[in-house]
Amino acid sequence: MSNDYLNGLFSLEGQVALVAGASSGIGAEFAQALARAGADVVLCARRVDRIEELAKEIAKETGRKTLALSMDVKDAASVEAAFTDAAEQLGTPTVVCANAGVGHMVPALEETEEQWDHMLDTNLKGMWRVGKTAAKHMISAGLKGSIINTASILGLGVSNQHLSYATSKAGVVQMTRAMALEWQRYGIRVNALCPGFFVTEINEEGLNTERGLQMLKATPARRAGELAELVPPMLMLASPASSFTTGVALPVDGAHSVKLVP
Template structure:
């Protein structure tokens, strides 16, 4: 069994860039990528947080792991990040496009500032990183895999998430549109659509009485464990998924089915 797992799901020889890697999903994916044999760049605005994490992952796995400052809302920052990673590790061949934010509000309370901040990070920021990665993969002739973090709220909606859900629906369609165009360069583009996992964005809500009540109403009756995102990510990142592109994969214990079905 070990041979077939290594053949299909190893990331040995890959250079992986994870955005939004300072905590939560991003940090989990970075650890998983290094354990699977990749050299990894952790990227986030808070360089002080990811430097220690990068050192810990390198010590644990023996892989090359670096920390790079990145603000996905700034095009120059994205360019500088990729330049730094290429100089240290080589061309990025896998991207975990994970930076995101949320400002939960009722639709009538949302402001243009809320909209712009959310879209600039969750949608335009994802586009910036994905396009930059794809251009460099194509120029280097190496191909690769881009995995965007969307959400089940990109597939269905819930209250107080109008702007967030709209941004994540955009990520789903961005994923499909880019996948359609980039296949000829050997670049695959997919998305994972997590259900509720405890992160800095939602920890306060999920620990509240209302949050716990909401979780009990889901099919799994609990939040996901961050480790439960590792296998879907590694599958989409590895060469074993070489014929999978344009997919928005829910990782939610069928919560999105209930969302869509009402």
């Protein structure tokens, strides 16, 4: 028997959601979940061929409208074009998951300037481009909405060989708070999810090494998170029911970020 109260509380019926970085991992999981919650979904990634099939599968499963669009978060014109196309074809996105990102592990003394620039331009400036563009379109359309940035627990604390990655994600956390502060008057909420260890294309190789497996065993949960475990907090932040929740950096990490250093 369905629970009408919960279904109504967290329904995204009538909304358009846009996921930047939807080709795999967290972004693909979010796109599917948003459609299941009732939203029409715009999937964005640099390579459209990687999201076209996923968009068709989501539409077939959920009955929602879907759209696959090219977006390179390092290119302001590309971001603007995707939001404009989304608005013209499905409607102005009022739920935006900024999820595009890169990562690598390298000792701080060995990281090159090119690696640093690539990391910060994608993970931080790219997320800034998406958030700013999303807000401008919502404000222009007179709509309230929710922006959810994918940060990391490495934006709250640090570990070895993650200098630029941790710096970029710490920037995302502070950027989220600054956006939330300024855009609350428009009814635009901005929050960040801070995942712990989840296996994605970015970290799969590293987590499957002996060192990676040891890191997982040292966490309180002693395992990586399942992508499905990120969906409920994302939907909570996306839902209009969370209309007074903004500026939050929410860890989803099995208590990893609160574990005391032994």
